[in-house]
């Protein structure tokens with residue numbers, strides 16, 4: 427039986443990846459620190475009972491050395507996420523944690539068959555745009571000053587005309603915020619050290635992942651979680667900027683299938699793939715669709731807020747992964763239905779939610795124009 431280590435396996439994507447691997451005959455070990463941002467310092471009850479659970483940190487050298495001797499594959503999902511300004515921690519966990527895996531494989535001469543790392547669509551930064559007159563260009567990060575002046579849109583750097591967006595393809599990258607930078611370093615470590623030392627490696631750039639089991643505790647990011655909790659509280663919904671930031675969403679079930687596919691396919695080795703929903707949604711469309719599924723009134727706030735370092739338009743192209751045989755099967759509508767059904771059964775700490783909503787504004791993660 428093939429043995430797989432899933433770091434961060436108690437989390438949202440990790441737990442479904444664990445389920446699909448076990449259903450396909452793999453033996454799974456989960457290593458998770460039960461990070462207090464996501465968990466209540468205990469194993470969530472959705473963890474597959476056939477999985478072996480180990481509580482620990484991916485930066486714990488002895489623990490990692492030990493576990494890596496007993497597995498064939500690694501799916502490395504444990505990470506520092508969101509946009510909270512713990513810059514050093516992002517580099518330590520996301521870059522250092524990945525480097526440690528390769529270091530231990532090499533130093534201990536471990537016969538690991540493949541390492542898969544979870545990257546993100548945000549490595550594209552503001553992505554590529556097209557000006558009708560001057561052709562394609564790479565947009566740069568919008569500065570805090572621009573955002574404070576509500577200059578949300580991307581314009582041609584030569585003529586200043588309004589530009590149109592091009593979907594992200596794997597050949598491009600322009601990470602701008604600390605999360606995206608740490609994830610880009612992570613994927614570069616994986617692909618390059620993998621090639622250098624013949625450790626088959628794959629980096630997956632997930633778009634925004636939706637579905638049940640996404641921790642309701644973490645209020646630092648996640649439009650779906652924030653909209654859902656605000657709708658339950660009866661608050662007005664505020665989407666960022668002018669409601670026209672665009673994203674694509676992918677179901678966690680399709681992400682788990684992508685993880686399995688690249689683990690099993692040799693053709694995936696040393697490659698980077700988008701795992702994307704392809705279709706773009708505005709934050710407003712997502713909020714309206716969610717309110718409809720939750721059957722609650724949708725009250726829209728006139729307040730204008732933004733997140734420094736946020737991306738205007740993030741939509742990826744999944745053609746490369748589809749060519750490998752991936753077939754996403756869950757529409758966003760269907761995923762939202764599953765999410766809403768799951769939400770009904772959750773105990774929610776609304777006081778904590780309200781506190782974190784205040785905290786992210788105090789920390790400047792979310793800023794207001796008015």
Ligand SMILES: NC(=O)c1ccc[n+]([C@@H]2O[C@H](COP(=O)([O-])OP(=O)(O)OC[C@H]3O[C@@H](n4cnc5c(N)ncnc54)[C@H](O)[C@@H]3O)[C@@H](O)[C@H]2O)c1
Nearest residue numbers: 434436437438439459460461483484503504505544632635
């Ligand atoms: N959810 C998304 O929309 C999304 C999008 C793009 C990329 N990703 C990437 O996918 C991966 C999984 O994300 P998720 O949404 O399942 O998050 P999650 O918070 O639900 O799961 C992450 C898990 O990692 C654990 N963890 C964190 N730091 C750890 C450490 N130092 N040592 C051991 N365990 C640790 C946490 O306790 C948690 O259980 C991450 O690498 C993330 O960057 C997620």
